[in-house]
Amino acid sequence: MLENAKTVTTNPELIGKLDEKLGYLSELRQAILVQDDRLVFELLARKKYQQQVMQQPSQSNDDLAEMVANLKPQLSHLLANKLIAYLSEAFPFFYYKEIDEGVYQIYFGNWWDRRNFGYLDVLDVKFVFDTTEYQKLTDSVALSKDNKRLNTEKITTLTKDNEDLQKLVDGQSERDVQKGSLRAQIDEVTNARQGLFANGKLKEQRDELVAQLEALQSDDEKTKNARTQIIENNDQILFLSKEDTILSYEYKSIIEKFGDFEKFETAVANLYKAYLVTLISKEQQGAFGDYE
Amino acid sequence: MxxxxxxxxxxxxxxxxxxxxxxxxxxxxxxxxxxxxxxxxxxxxxxxxxxxxxxxxxxxxxxxxxxxxxxQYSIADWFLLFTTRLLEINNVNSFSLASAPDHEELGVFLAGTATKVRYQFSEASTNGAYFTEIESGKKLFYLDFAANKLTFNSTDIIDFFIVQSDMEILPEESDQVITVLMNFASILADTLEFDIDYSILETNNDYQYETVSTELPSQILDKLFIASAPANVLMQPVDSGFGARLVLTDELEVRFLQSENNRQLSKFWHFEVIDAQGKASLMNVLVNFPFIQRWYLENRSVLEIQPAKPTIVDNPIKVEVLQPRSM
Structure with a gap:
């Protein structure tokens, strides 16, 4: 087909672009076939790879990578295999659950009621921590320097509240006696006022007694809800204590592995580079699939 | 005439x-x-x-x-004589039989609680009798001659060895006493084919210590989790089913989980105690691990082990055969 060949040569630029795409796809295909995860990562984000791992400037290949954007779930699932094996040694306290193809939820720890800590972005080789949960951890780490826990103050307040509420409950019978005596006194004063020599002083006295009675009645009112409140507070204390316990386990596991929290943060920040460097060195040792 | x-x-x-x-x-x-x-x-x-x-x-x-x-000696004394003679025949000497100096009555001291505590049988009938600690009246087991059975009483065992603080029985001491009782039970089983319901003393790793409650407040497990941390014990979820496991030592693990029984709509909870030698019971765990003991006692109304099913042996003349104790 001579005519066609002519057409081809008339659009060298377009053909070049298509060849580039074909080349990209076939390279990616081959990398997946031979399980060269490092190359897959490079092909998916060449600029990032060159800059962060090889530490040299590079052109972005995002336009090429765009072609496989809709294959991300499968690619993520594929690359997660070796990555999670690597992470189980580098961050031994994290556990992963694939909740959808290529979507990995992070759990912190293997203890009771461990927290769901966010997601693992496999293609970016990055932890995407749940901001609320991560904030709690960093807050508790900061407080631990003063030997305090995240919820120490809240628990102290709730405990104090419960003591006060308990006093209200315990004081009920005493209040009942006092109310009886106040009512009798009020009656007495009221009767006296009706007499011929009623004066302002008696009214003052009566008002004072009524005020006292009302104060006691208001305590009674609070007591009605006190029992429910005590139970609610206890539930809250339990919840907060559990959270403190979980946070202390999290901190402890980080310290055991990294020595201090800053080193952990650095390791999290440099995860992409650290992982790819590991893949390169495995490649050099010819030890593919070591993590499988 | x-x-x-x-x-x-x-x-x-x-x-x-x-x-x-x-x-x-x-x-x-x-x-x-x-x-x-x-x-x-x-x-x-x-x-x-x-x-x-x-x-x-x-x-x-x-x-x-x-x-x-x-x-005359009472029926209760005959039960005690039987118990101690059976131990003697089997060369167990971790007890001391004592006789009242001024009248016919026997009592026994056991290794562990030494002379601090004396035991006898009580509520004795021709059918059976309770092995009882005299001071507290706690019945540690029921020896049933009618049904050839010995049933340990987990409630009173916990009350006696753990709850009563005035007795001040140390963990090693209760372990020793329990060993004597278990010894007796196993001799009964081996030589006289008695059935033994070990209840809270059961050491079989597969045994499920069923609790009385089906409705378990969700916070019970959270409480145990919080209590385990200061004791340096990590509470984890069980691998299958719903519940928790605590590795207490290299060789000892306790589990508390929901029983998987599809036939029952209500969900029972039970303990499992797994140890390398198959020698530990839930009682050992409660005696030796204070944080579990505290948690158990604080939530006893729901965590109590199911009482043994009573053996029903009809005996309408039970009252008549009870003899008054000779004084």
Whole structure:
């Protein structure tokens, strides 16, 4: 087909672009076939790879990578295999659950009621921590320097509240006696006022007694809800204590592995580079699939 | 019928006093039988013979209007004599049998609680009796001769060894006492084919200590989790099913989980105690791990182990065979 060949040569630029795409796809295909995860990562984000791992400037290949954007779930699932094996040694306290193809939820720890800590972005080789949960951890780490826990103050307040509420409950019978005596006194004063020599002083006295009675009645009112409140507070204390316990386990596991929290943060920040460097060195040792 | 002599109606001398004589004879016979049986109990080294002879003593009515045996042991004493003799026959010497100096009554001291605590059988009938700590009245097990069964009483065992602070029984001491009791139970099972319901003392790793409650407040497990942290024990979820596991030592693990039984709509909860040697029971765990003990006692209304199913043996004359204790 001579005519066609002519057409081809008339659009060298377009053909070049298509060849580039074909080349990209076939390279990616081959990398997946031979399980060269490092190359897959490079092909998916060449600029990032060159800059962060090889530490040299590079052109972005995002336009090429765009072609496989809709294959991300499968690619993520594929690359997660070796990555999670690597992470189980580098961050031994994290556990992963694939909740959808290529979507990995992070759990912190293997203890009771461990927290769901966010997601693992496999293609970016990055932890995407749940901001609320991560904030709690960093807050508790900061407080631990003063030997305090995240919820120490809240628990102290709730405990104090419960003591006060308990006093209200315990004081009920005493209040009942006092109310009886106040009512009798009020009656007495009221009767006296009706007499011929009623004066302002008696009214003052009566008002004072009524005020006292009302104060006691208001305590009674609070007591009605006190029992429910005590139970609610206890539930809250339990919840907060559990959270403190979980946070202390999290901190402890980080310290055991990294020595201090800053080193952990650095390791999290440099995860992409650290992982790819590991893949390169495995490649050099010819030890593919070591993590499988 | 001799009208001429105006004598009253009488009986033939040869036929007189026969029932009187018979009654004495029977009583003496019973007395002989008694000493025969007792000799057998004291001398035999055969557990079956021992059991038969003791049962003979328990069922024997000694004494009548005519012949009195004023100083008698009670049925409870025969149960205790049986227990201690069976241990003696099997060369177990971690107990000391004691007799009251001024009357017929036996008691026993056990290794572990030494002379601090004395035990006896109580509420004894021909069917069975409770092995009881005298001061507190806590019944540690029921020895059932009618059903050939020994049933440990987990509630009273916990009350006696753990709850009562005035007794001040140390963990090592209760471990020792429990060993003696378990020893006795296993001898009963091995030599006399008794069924044993170990309940909270069961050491089999596969045993499920079922709790009384189906409705478990969700916070119970959270409380245990919080309590385990200061004790440096990590509470984890179980691999399958719903519940928690705590590795207490390299060789000992306790689990608390929902029973998987599809036939029951209500969900029971149970404990499992797994140890390398198969020697630990839930009781050992409660005695030796204070944080679990505290948690158990604080939530006892829902965590209590199911009481043993009572063995039902009808005995309408139970009250009549109870003998008053001779003083």
């Amino acid at each position: 001799n009208k001429q002599t105006n004598l009253p109606v009488g009986i033939l001398p040869s036929q007189s006093l026969t029932s009187y004589n018979n009654e004495i004879k029977q009583s003496l016979q019973a007395g002989f039988e008694f000493t025969e049986l007792l000799s057998q109990v004291l001398a035999t080294s055969n557990p079956h013979e021992l059991l038969t002879a003791i049962q003979g003593l328990i069922n024997l009515h000694l004494g009548s209007k005519q012949v009195q045996f004023p100083n």
